[in-house]
Amino acid sequence: MEKFLIRGGIPLRGEVTISGAKNAAVAIVAATILSDEPCVLENVPEIRDINVCIKILYEMGASIKIIDKNTVRVDPRGISDPVVPYELARAFRASSYFLGTLLGRFHRADVPMPGGCDLGDRPIDQHLKAFNILGASHSIDGGVVSLRAEQLVGSQIYFDLVTVGGTINAIFAAVKADGLTVIENAAKEPQIVDVANFLNSMGADIMGAGTDVIKIRGVKYLKGVTYGIIPDPIEAGTYMVAAAATKGDVLIKGVIPKHLESITDKLRKAGASVEEFDEAIHVHAEGRLMKTNIKTQVHPGFPTDMQPQFSTMLSTAEGVSVVTDNIFTNRFRYVNELRRLGANITSESSTTVIIEGVPELSGATVKATDLRAGAALVIGGLMANGTTVVEDIFHIERGYENIDDKLRSLGADIRRVNDYDSGRMAV
Numbered sequence: 293m294e295k296f297l298i299r300g301g302i303p304l305r306g307e308v309t310i311s312g313a314k315n316a317a318v319a320i321v322a323a324t325i326l327s328d329e330p331c332v333l334e335n336v337p338e339i340r341d342i343n344v345c346i347k348i349l350y351e352m353g354a355s356i357k358i359i360d361k362n363t364v365r366v367d368p369r370g371i372s373d374p375v376v377p378y379e380l381a382r383a384f385r386a387s388s389y390f391l392g393t394l395l396g397r398f399h400r401a402d403v404p405m406p407g408g409c410d411l412g413d414r415p416i417d418q419h420l421k422a423f424n425i426l427g428a429s430h431s432i433d434g435g436v437v438s439l440r441a442e443q444l445v446g447s448q449i450y451f452d453l454v455t456v457g458g459t460i461n462a463i464f465a466a467v468k469a470d471g472l473t474v475i476e477n478a479a480k481e482p483q484i485v486d487v488a489n490f491l492n493s494m495g496a497d498i499m500g501a502g503t504d505v506i507k508i509r510g511v512k513y514l515k516g517v518t519y520g521i522i523p524d525p526i527e528a529g530t531y532m533v534a535a536a537a538t539k540g541d542v543l544i545k546g547v548i549p550k551h552l553e554s555i556t557d558k559l560r561k562a563g564a565s566v567e568e569f570d571e572a573i574h575v576h577a578e579g580r581l582m583k584t585n586i587k588t589q590v591h592p593g594f595p596t597d598m599q600p601q602f603s604t605m606l607s608t609a610e611g612v613s614v615v616t617d618n619i620f621t622n623r624f625r626y627v628n629e630l631r632r633l634g635a636n637i638t639s640e641s642s643t644t645v646i647i648e649g650v651p652e653l654s655g656a657t658v659k660a661t662d663l664r665a666g667a668a669l670v671i672g673g674l675m676a677n678g679t680t681v682v683e684d685i686f687h688i689e690r691g692y693e694n695i696d697d698k699l700r701s702l703g704a705d706i707r708r709v710n711d712y713d714s715g716r717m718a719v
């Protein structure tokens with residue numbers, strides 16, 4: 293298995309360009325199913341979850357043309373059998389988007405229960421509630437969710453809790469339904485606006501994406517378009533935190549600063565300097581950062597996907613920080629690994645940890661437990677004195693394009709090694 297070998301203690305310096313947003317791209321790639329003509333998607337990140345999405349479309353009969361590493365043409369007209377292959381889909385959460393898109397186009401879908409990062413309980417009851425309200429029946433048998441609908445009729449959907457995936461799936465199922473659908477208590481994340489912009493560019497009629505009330509008037513036909521995915525706010529935030537955590541000086545390019553406001557606010561509170569430009573953000577830090585309390589919230593609050601990275605940065609800040617994750621029930625599995633690097637963290641509950649800043653971290657062998665935890669442990673290795681080996685980096689490769697190349701371009705000493713090499717190189 294591949295690992296990252298990191299020699300830490302080097303401040304990151306230079307410029308890095310952000311790739312397309314994973315959590316927008318997985319939804320928009322699936323949304324090509326709804327199109328009546330071929331689509332070309334640009335600024336698609338070259339990451340494993342996208343490759344799986346594209347393979348699923350291909351296995352179902354779509355024709356795929358990889359134009360370059362970040363551009364793909366999808367012609368969904370060849371899809372005849374809306375059944376998603378079990379082994380491909382069960383591995384990640386985004387497979388749930390095939391429920392909404394196949395239902396929206398074919399009025400039926402058979403999709404394995406979604407997998408994804410183990411962050412605690414991740415049901416899809418709200419997705420199923422939206423599908424039922426629009427007229428679909430559902431059953432779950434052998435780990436496969438099956439949807440059937442004679443007709444999809446626009447309706448009022450009120451989500452019991454704010455759900456990104458549920459909101460996006462409700463849009464997918466409603467976009468070609470008969471009549472008006474109103475989604476209330478909708479999620480407002482940037483990827484929801486990106487999905488709505490993509491569908492509207494094809495001729496859909498979606499109003500209010502980015503607010504908590506979204507109105508969708510069903511249309512009969514969606515034309516093919518060329519569409520560019522937004523930059524990844526979580527990848528950008530990860531490099532912002534890595535710059536501050538290593539007392540570096542980094543220009544993060546190709547971003548939408550508005551999407552990063554909550555991260556910028558917290559970095560400034562921790563003592564980093566953050567300067568916003570039209571499409572870039574400059575992060576600089578020197579001296580010890582200061583304790584900062586974090587409570588993750590739905591957008592525009594502080595994103596749960598930035599919690600592990602920020603907590604890692606706080607592990608050497610001055611003072612005691614309190615971090616609470618209000619979104620997932622078990623998003624602190626990385627804490628045990630961080631303790632191997634010397635962090636002083638106590639768990640107050642399954643959703644709150646107390647971080648007492650230590651003067652420095654020291655290198656050790658750690659294991660990525662999920663995507664963002666893996667990114668956090670890479671930041672820990674960059675901060676630590678000595679050598680850190682991060683194992684199970686396949687988690688990280690699901691959502692970060694060329695993370696080791698990008699970090700090396702910022703001066704980091706990070707190498708990709710396999711089991712044999714790491715034993716020999718770590719001595």
Ligand code: EPZ
Nearest residue numbers: 315385386413414415416417418419455456457597619620
């Ligand atoms: C998306 O997951 C992202 N994944 C996650 O990013 C992100 O952390 C999350 O949104 C929150 O922003 C993708 O976009 C592929 P939710 P999703 O539905 O849609 C509960 C990453 O690191 N819930 O907003 O699954 C759920 O258990 C990943 O890139 C229900 O109870 O998140 C959770 O506690 C990790 N019933 C909360 O709501 C439902 O039907 C938020 O989940 C749906 C969700």
